[in-house]
Amino acid sequence: MSSAGLVFYELITLFVVAVNFTTVNWLATVSDHLPKGTPRNYEGISRKYLGAGASHVISLVFIFGSLALGMSYMLFTAQSLAPILAGWMSPSHELPSESEVSHLSRILLWVLGLGVVLPLSLLRDISKLKFTSTLAIFALAYAAGFIVFSNLEALAAQPRAGEGFQLVNVHSDFFLSLAMTTSNFSCHISAIPIYESLASRNASTMKRVVALALGTSALFYQVVGLTSYCRFGRLEAGQGNILEVVAERISLLETPLRFALVSLASAGVAFCLAFSMPVVMWALRSVILSYYQAACAAQARSAGLPAEEVSEIEDGEPTMLEWCIATSFLMVVILTLATLVPDVQVIMSLGGSLGGTFIAFMYPALFHLTVVKKVRSARQMLRLEHGAELGVIGMSILYGILCLSISLKKVYDEFLESSELGPPVTVTSITATVTSTTTMATALMSAFEM
Numbered sequence: 001m002s003s004a005g006l007v008f009y010e011l012i013t014l015f016v017v018a019v020n021f022t023t024v025n026w027l028a029t030v031s032d033h034l035p036k037g038t039p040r041n042y043e044g045i046s047r048k049y050l051g052a053g054a055s056h057v058i059s060l061v062f063i064f065g066s067l068a069l070g071m072s073y074m075l076f077t078a079q080s081l082a083p084i085l086a087g088w089m090s091p092s093h094e095l096p097s098e099s100e101v102s103h104l105s106r107i108l109l110w111v112l113g114l115g116v117v118l119p120l121s122l123l124r125d126i127s128k129l130k131f132t133s134t135l136a137i138f139a140l141a142y143a144a145g146f147i148v149f150s151n152l153e154a155l156a157a158q159p160r161a162g163e164g165f166q167l168v169n170v171h172s173d174f175f176l177s178l179a180m181t182t183s184n185f186s187c188h189i190s191a192i193p194i195y196e197s198l199a200s201r202n203a204s205t206m207k208r209v210v211a212l213a214l215g216t217s218a219l220f221y222q223v224v225g226l227t228s229y230c231r232f233g234r235l236e237a238g239q240g241n242i243l244e245v246v247a248e249r250i251s252l253l254e255t256p257l258r259f260a261l262v263s264l265a266s267a268g269v270a271f272c273l274a275f276s277m278p279v280v281m282w283a284l285r286s287v288i289l290s291y292y293q294a295a296c297a298a299q300a301r302s303a304g305l306p307a308e309e310v311s312e313i314e315d316g317e318p319t320m321l322e323w324c325i326a327t328s329f330l331m332v333v334i335l336t337l338a339t340l341v342p343d344v345q346v347i348m349s350l351g352g353s354l355g356g357t358f359i360a361f362m363y364p365a366l367f368h369l370t371v372v373k374k375v376r377s378a379r380q381m382l383r384l385e386h387g388a389e390l391g392v393i394g395m396s397i398l399y400g401i402l403c404l405s406i407s408l409k410k411v412y413d414e415f416l417e418s419s420e421l422g423p424p425v426t427v428t429s430i431t432a433t434v435t436s437t438t439t440m441a442t443a444l445m446s447a448f449e450m
Contacts, residue, residue, distance in 0.1 A: 001229040003345070004177035005169035012181050013221070017214050020185050021207075023364035023392065027188060028195040028206040030367045040192045042363060049370040054363075059287050061358045066284035068351030070330075071338040073280060074117070075347065076241055077273040078108040080266040083247040087259060090252075101248065106339060113335045116274050121281040121327050124320075132275040139268030143243060144224050146265045150246050150258075151227035162233025169234075172406050176349040179403040183352030185217060186360045189283075241344055243269060285326050289318050292326070346410040353404040361396035365389040 001009045031040060038048055042062075047055040082105035086096035089104075120129070187210075195206050228242045235245065247266055252259040297314035318326070341347060369375040369389050381390070 001177075001225050002164075002233075002235045003169065003171075003173035003180075005166040006226075006229065007167045008169060008174060009177060009181070009225075012178050013185075013218060016178075016181050016185050017218055019392065019395075020182075020187070020360060021210055021214060022388070023360060024188060024191045024210050025203070025207055026364045026368040026372075027191040028203065030364075030371045031192045031195055032203075033371050040196065042189070042359070045367055045371065046363070050366060054366075058358060058363060059291070061354050062283060062287050065351050065355045065359070066280055066287075067334060067337065068347050068354070070277065070280045070284065070334040071341070071347045072344055072351065073273045073277050074109055074113055074334060074338050075342060075344045077112055077117075077270045078105045079241045079244045079344070080247075080269045080273075081108055081112075083244055084259075084263045084266045087247075087250075087252045088263075096248075098248075101244075106342075109338060110335055112270075112274060113331055117277045117281075118328065118331045120275065121278045121285075121331065122324060123278060124323065126278050126282060129275055129278060132272070136272040136276070139265075139272050143265040143269050144220065146261060147224055147242060147246055148227050150250075150262075151231045154231050155227070161230050164234025165229065166234065175403045175406045176345060176410065178399070179349040179352035179356060179407055180345065181352070182356035182360055182399075183348055184221060185214060186352075186355055187213060188359050188364060281327060281330060284330055285323075288330065289322065289326055292322070293318070341411050341414040343410075343414050346407065346414055349403070350407040350411055353400065353407045357396050357400035357404065361392050361399065365392040365396070 003009075004012060030045070034040065034045070038044060042058045043055050046058050082101045083096060085108070086101050086104050090096055090100075123129070191210075194209070195201060198205055198209070224242070228245075232242075232245060243262075243266060247262045250259050250262050293314050293316070297310050300313050301310045338347075366389075369381060369386060373386065373389075375381045375386070
């Protein structure tokens with residue numbers, strides 16, 4: 001809302017929910033038409049129906065998207081705890097300064113990353129963490145309730161909108177809002193597994209499930225977002241965590257009970273995110289290790305080893321040493337990037353740009369064309385009855401060019417600001433646009449390999 005203005009945000013939400021409802025249900029239909037033995041995931045479907053090139057593209061999207069998601073989780077975790085700990089640690093128990101909170105947040109980022117998240121991520125059986133899902137529901141519900149209550153109380157005491165409140169914000173940040181909203185409502189990766197787990201597996205049941213999921217999420221975001229936007233108005237860069245913004249305005253000295261309540265909310269959110277990171281790391285590490293094993297298998301094949309041994313290398317389980325090295329390396333990369341670009345809003349928009357372009361829009365449309373409608377060439381694709389899929393593909397290209405280029409430029413700006421290297425050059429946005437266009441063109445060309 002802060003990036004797009006109230007009216008534009010509502011329009012964005014309606015647009016994203018409508019498109020996601022369509023594309024998620026396309027994935028369910030695709031699942032019904034997949035032959036037995038075909039992997040029920042993006043990489044497997046891409047490899048079988050769209051070619052090796054499209055499979056590599058979606059793997060790279062998973063890598064960059066998971067990195068962005070991991071950075072967001074770690075930044076949210078550190079930023080949720082920083083103002084609370086700064087308030088407890090302050091000798092006078094007064095409101096801590098912004099510089100104190102920022103410094104403590106950077107320290108917490110690395111301490112929690114290496115001391116808590118890394119050991120959890122080294123687990124080879126993440127089912128041991130399944131108890132955290134129930135706790136997460138209560139913790140997030142409590143945190144959201146606390147934020148809404150605090151906002152409503154502040155608005156009742158001073159009933160006027162915060163500074164910078166706008167109905168329409170005509171600015172490049174509109175595309176950041178579009179990318180973040182797409183990320184918030186994206187559930188495509190888990191769509192097929194959820195569909196296949198339904199007791200009554202049919203199209204109408206899945207539509208009800210998707211409508212309920214998207215509707216509940218939309219209501220949740222509206223309640224928290226609207227009360228926060230009315231109270232605070234436009235938030236500056238680096239204030240993407242609304243819980244942190246609320247917590248920084250509560251003093252331990254003046255309102256100890258409220259400070260204890262917000263401390264509980266912040267600790268709950270930090271707990272949820274820290275114990276959710278192993279899931280993010282699992283997907284990211286899986287792609288990285290699969291590429292590593294494929295490279296080892298190619299080396300073994302060139303060395304003349306038997307096909308059976310090559311297959312064992314490529315499809316075998318990674319060793320504990322490989323598991324630990326990959327996990328530790330990825331954790332350090334996530335923490336380093338989060339330190340260089342500490343703006344949650346920018347990071348989420350980058351992940352949403354990539355995920356929206358390929359995972360939420362383009363690939364579900366291509367899967368529906370090739371698996372369900374059995375399109376095998378570009379000539380077959382260009383027919384009137386394929387208008388919905390072609391519209392989503394065309395929209396994904398435009399979306400990727402605009403959102404991804406602007407998000408990358410914002411990342412570059414943040415990096416320069418944190419490094420104190422001076423203002424960014426204008427060529428960045430041009431380079432980002434060319435890069436995103438080239439990537440999408442590669443995916444489309446590989447989609448109809450014969």
